[in-house]
Amino acid sequence: MSGWLDTVIHAPSRLQICAMLDAAAEIEFGTVQESLGLSASALSKHVSVLAEAGYVSQRKAARDGRPRVWLRLTRQGRAAYRDHVAALHAIIGRP
Template sequence: MTGQGSHPRHGLVDVIHAPVRLSIVAALAGLEKAEFRFLRDTIEVSDSLLSKHLTTLEAAGYVQIVKAGTGRRPRTWVSLTPAGRTAFDAYTESLKKIIDAGN
């Protein structure tokens, strides 16, 4: 790790580290995809806050957002990309190392 210390906190990805974004990525980790409203209700945030954080995750390449018109109401589907899954796995591994270092 050139330029970084050896403490496991250096493995925490800033994009994921924000509580709402961590909640989004964690919720998506166990799913193939999730509908916007389901995700909003699961992590208990407003539409606008979820949209803001999804935009950040999408810009980082961590989520894919697909809008599909079904019936009268268009639906928005969100899924983790392979890069997002890799980043989340690395993030959780860093958290485990931090916790284990304290024991």
């Protein structure tokens, strides 16, 4: 619902994950981990919360002969993230 803060996204690390994913089609798990300075287990927990809400999907694929996980916002996740950002802007009085 537009105008409301989304408690799933609002946690700082999850907000950062969504912001990164909103700017790209998909990003490799390790890139997100390194950029945010999170442990693999912490990032995995945040991604699980976002995935359970239907906001993030994961794709497993090999890269350089090693298994990798790629993350992307779903259509629902992108809409929820943008609504959340709009609600934050409304709180601070910015369009």
